[in-house]
Amino acid sequence: xxxxxxxxxxxxxxxxxxxxxxxxxxGGPSLISGASVRRGDRVFRGLSVAASASVLAIxxxxxxxxxxxxxxALAKNDANFLTETKWFPDPSxxxxxxxxxxxxxxIDTLVSxxxxxAVAVPVAIGIALFTAYYAPRRLxxxxxxxxxxxxxxxxxxYGLWGFFFFKNHxxxxxxxxxxxxxxxxxxxxxxxxLPGNQSLFTAGLVLAIMILPIIxxxxxxxxxxxxxxxxxxxxxxxxxxxxxxxISVLPFGRAGVTSASILGLxxxxxxxxxxxxxxxxxxxxxxxxxxxxxxxFASNIALKIGEAENTGTGALIASGLVxxxxxxxxxxxxxxxxxxxxxxx
Amino acid sequence: MATLTSPDLTPVAAxxxxxxxxxxxxxxLAALGVVLGIGASYGLYGELRTANAVVLSAVLYSAVQTAxxxxxxxxxxxxxxxxxxxxxTAFLLAAxxxxxxxxxxxxxxxxxxxxxxxxxxxxxxxxxxxxGGIYHAIAGTLQQTLLSALVxxxxxxxxxxxxxxxxxxxxxxxxxxxxxxVMTGVPSIVAxxxxxxxxxxxxxxxxxxxxxxxxxxxxxxxxVVRATEEMLKLVPADLREASYALGVPxxxxxxxxxxxxxxxxxxxxxxxxxxxxxxxxxxLILLVGTNxxxxxxxxSFSQVSANPQTALPTYxxxxxxxxxxxxxxxxxxxxxxxxxxxxxxxxxxxxxxxxIARFARARG
Numbered sequence: 001x002x003x004x005x006x007x008x009x010x011x012x013x014x015x016x017x018x019x020x021x022x023x024x025x026x027g028g029p030s031l032i033s034g035a036s037v038r039r040g041d042r043v044f045r046g047l048s049v050a051a052s053a054s055v056l057a058i059x060x061x062x063x064x065x066x067x068x069x070x071x072x073a074l075a076k077n078d079a080n081f082l083t084e085t086k087w088f089p090d091p092s093x094x095x096x097x098x099x100x101x102x103x104x105x106x107i108d109t110l111v112s113x114x115x116x117x118a119v120a121v122p123v124a125i126g127i128a129l130f131t132a133y134y135a136p137r138r139l140x141x142x143x144x145x146x147x148x149x150x151x152x153x154x155x156x157x158y159g160l161w162g163f164f165f166f167k168n169h170x171x172x173x174x175x176x177x178x179x180x181x182x183x184x185x186x187x188x189x190x191x192x193x194l195p196g197n198q199s200l201f202t203a204g205l206v207l208a209i210m211i212l213p214i215i216x217x218x219x220x221x222x223x224x225x226x227x228x229x230x231x232x233x234x235x236x237x238x239x240x241x242x243x244x245x246x247i248s249v250l251p252f253g254r255a256g257v258t259s260a261s262i263l264g265l266x267x268x269x270x271x272x273x274x275x276x277x278x279x280x281x282x283x284x285x286x287x288x289x290x291x292x293x294x295x296x297f298a299s300n301i302a303l304k305i306g307e308a309e310n311t312g313t314g315a316l317i318a319s320g321l322v323x324x325x326x327x328x329x330x331x332x333x334x335x336x337x338x339x340x341x342x343x344x345x
Numbered sequence: 346m347a348t349l350t351s352p353d354l355t356p357v358a359a360x361x362x363x364x365x366x367x368x369x370x371x372x373x374l375a376a377l378g379v380v381l382g383i384g385a386s387y388g389l390y391g392e393l394r395t396a397n398a399v400v401l402s403a404v405l406y407s408a409v410q411t412a413x414x415x416x417x418x419x420x421x422x423x424x425x426x427x428x429x430x431x432x433x434t435a436f437l438l439a440a441x442x443x444x445x446x447x448x449x450x451x452x453x454x455x456x457x458x459x460x461x462x463x464x465x466x467x468x469x470x471x472x473x474x475x476x477g478g479i480y481h482a483i484a485g486t487l488q489q490t491l492l493s494a495l496v497x498x499x500x501x502x503x504x505x506x507x508x509x510x511x512x513x514x515x516x517x518x519x520x521x522x523x524x525x526x527v528m529t530g531v532p533s534i535v536a537x538x539x540x541x542x543x544x545x546x547x548x549x550x551x552x553x554x555x556x557x558x559x560x561x562x563x564x565x566x567x568x569v570v571r572a573t574e575e576m577l578k579l580v581p582a583d584l585r586e587a588s589y590a591l592g593v594p595x596x597x598x599x600x601x602x603x604x605x606x607x608x609x610x611x612x613x614x615x616x617x618x619x620x621x622x623x624x625x626x627x628x629l630i631l632l633v634g635t636n637x638x639x640x641x642x643x644x645s646f647s648q649v650s651a652n653p654q655t656a657l658p659t660y661x662x663x664x665x666x667x668x669x670x671x672x673x674x675x676x677x678x679x680x681x682x683x684x685x686x687x688x689x690x691x692x693x694x695x696x697x698x699x700x701i702a703r704f705a706r707a708r709g
Contacts, residue, residue: 037594044596045511051503052512052521055570058563059524062531062539069542126435134432145699147439152691153446154624156658157684160665161446164453164672172396209442216439240425263530270532272627273658277665298534302630305541313546320538324531331530335523 066321073314077101081318087283087300089315090308100315102297102322104283108200109296109323111289112275113268115204120211121261127212128219128257129245144220151213159277162206167197167278174201174290186289193291198280200289203296206274211264218263222256223249255341262334266327272298297323364417371410371426378406403434447688454685457678463686467637472667475675479683481639485654486687488643489554489633490623493561498615500562501569502604508570509577510599528567536563537628545632551651552634554643560628565618572614576607609705616698620691626658635663657687 073089074081076098084101091098131144174197178189187201230248239247275296281303282293295303301316308316382402386394407430415423462478470477504521512518540560544550580603588598604611634653645652655663661680668677 040594040596044599045507048503048507048511049517051500052507052517054500055504055521055524055528055566058566059528061543062535065539065542065547069546123435123438126432127439130432130436134429135436143436146443147436149692149695150439150443152620152624152688152695153443154626154658154684154687154691156624156626156661156665157446157450157688160661160680160684161449163665163670164677165445165449169396172394209439212439240421242425242428243421245428266530266532270530270534272532272534273630273662298532298627301534301538302627305631313541317538317542320535324535327530327532327535328527331527332523334530335526338526339523 062324063321066317066324070314070318070321073311074318076311077315085284087295087304087315089312090310098311102319104285105295105297105300105319106322107285108279108294109269109298111287112200112204112207112294112296113265115201115289116207116211116268117261117265119205119208120215120264121257123208124212124215124260124264125219125257127216128223129249131216132220132223133241133245133249144217147216148213150209151217155210155271156273156277158206158210158274162202162274162278163198166206167202170197170202170205171195174199177290186287188288189290190288193288194280196280196292197290198278198292198294200279200294203275203278203294204289206278207268207271210271210274211267214267215257215260215264218260219253219257222253222260226252255337259334259337259341262330262337266330266334269330270298270323270327272302275299276302363419365422366414366417370413374410374413375406378402378409381405381409406430450681450685450688453678453681454683457682458685462679462682466639468639470637472664472676473674475678477637477679479657479660479679479686481636482655482657482660482683483686483690484639484641485554485633485643486623486656486658486690488641489558489561489629489654489656490619492555492558492643493565493622494615494619496558496562497565497569497618501566501618502573502611504566504570505573505577506599508574510595510603525567525570528563529571531563532627533560533564533625534627534631536560537631539563540628541631552632552653553645553651554633554640554654554656557629557633557654557656558643560632561622561625564625564628565622568618568621569615572617573607573611576610576614577603579610580606609701613698613702613705616694616701620694620698623691623694624658624687626662629656629659630662633659635659657683657690661687 077089077100078097079086079099079101081101083103084099085104087100087105089098089100127147131140131147135143174187174189177187182188226249230252231244234244234248275294276299279294279296279299280292281295281300283295284293286293297319301320304312304316379398379402382398382400382405383393385401385405386392386398390397407427410430411423411427414426461476463483464480465478466481467477468481504525507513508518508522508525513522537560540556540563544556544559545552550556584602584606585598588602589595593601633656634651636653636655640652640654642652643654661683664676664680664683668674668680671677
């Protein structure tokens, strides 16, 4: 026992002299203590492993806490959680029925995200091609940065802009769509509908603007990696620029563009405030997408959390769990696609 | 060489290359398209409707140009020109909303901003009246994002160090790398409701700045990891090997050689991450709430009484609801003022981050 105390001090001294030796380049081999090196490495490695494990722990904790807080509310639900469209989780009278379900949330989330995808994907591919192959070379970087700035605008500002500006300028487009594409049902704007463009269509367009930068940035990264030889071979054979793009760039970038689009879809599915500000809360399934209405997973949580009581909070957490699982699945597919395409390339 | 460029060979070259539209053709056709578009707008509606005229001009321009090109240059060139038009249009379609959003925000917000607006809170101000300010919200936003960075940056940098320097190739490393990417896609509202379930319900704490910062840290973590990882990968292996060859242990090599080399890039990545979460609204609505008073203590997370802070995004959300859809309501004007300040803060962070990145690149 009496001999133990000095030994830690001795190792600290050894470690100190070791780094003096290393930094002045004059150290002999005896100055570096193997034990202190191993200890330093072990501590540092341990810290970094713990930090990495925390990433997995957070993901696991999200799943665990959402499940454990959702179960009591789900057990009290008198309706079918998957097929019910209404959202009355807190009974107005004690002992009254508890009714909530995700049918309208799921459909509206899906529809607004699909509108966003339909608009954003072609435009984003165009932007990526523009900044990679069409823009003057000196301007390409600043122009790509300009598109990236769209990602810097906070979602609540998109919501404000969508509510106070954008929706007021969509009247003509919506009537035009109704006139020429009303027969599809989707764009049929019924005379009985409330005017106002607080619709899934408007929300989808704003979402499209919001997910443009992520899709175009990733697509651009893939497009600029196309091997120089492929491009020059196509041009040397007399291909026009579009033929070059079609022959060498697009096939090479297909997997990357697909995964970029899926990542954009994940972003659109989980977007909250822009959607919450634009949509009027209507808990039913309405496939006339240009009419007022709509409520999504995320906007429902943001709008209802303030007034939710016990069961209501649990119900919102349950819907958050569904959103978490959906986005997890969507993002996992995108990441697996990216990884596989990297292996092939 | 001179004979090749002599004028008498030009017809041969022209025959080989085929007919081309003159260089001024696109500009002339664009002018024609605009004239036709405006004319068509008058013809159809009897008045000039800007949006209609722009769309009609674009459609007419590409149609006329494609037709002319088809007649003179042939099918392949016509398709090429049509696609070029599409690519340029796509870029303009992205630039247009950016310009519109910035222009509209500045137009609605700039006259709201004054010394009083930036320097006072909403304490004792009736939301329906003019007056009050966003000092408390700015302070809250800065504190919460700083706090989230304090949590996310050490975790993120250490994780990136593990992935690059230690175990990126191991099974565990690949798993972590995969989940970092998946985590990038976790919706902000899910991060918010997770902290709500864990911190507010399970542990019984009340709303506070810290609760919001925890959710923001979850959102910032994967951004920091990815940015740091990219930078660490750029550090040349020669530097590490030179250090090892001098007998320096691995952890000191990382601390003294790898991290300093990558530092400017990491700082840039962190600042971009901070800028990203600064505009996050959804988790803060759940976790921070609103408070008209100045509260400079994000740590007041008692279990008994709530002492929430306010952040700029929640302030905007609150003001929007007070305005109830009326664009001239004082609360709506305050919302735009706060939105302008928030955008300015985020853009400033972006700009500083990119300047650091540029200086670092120029030096290295």
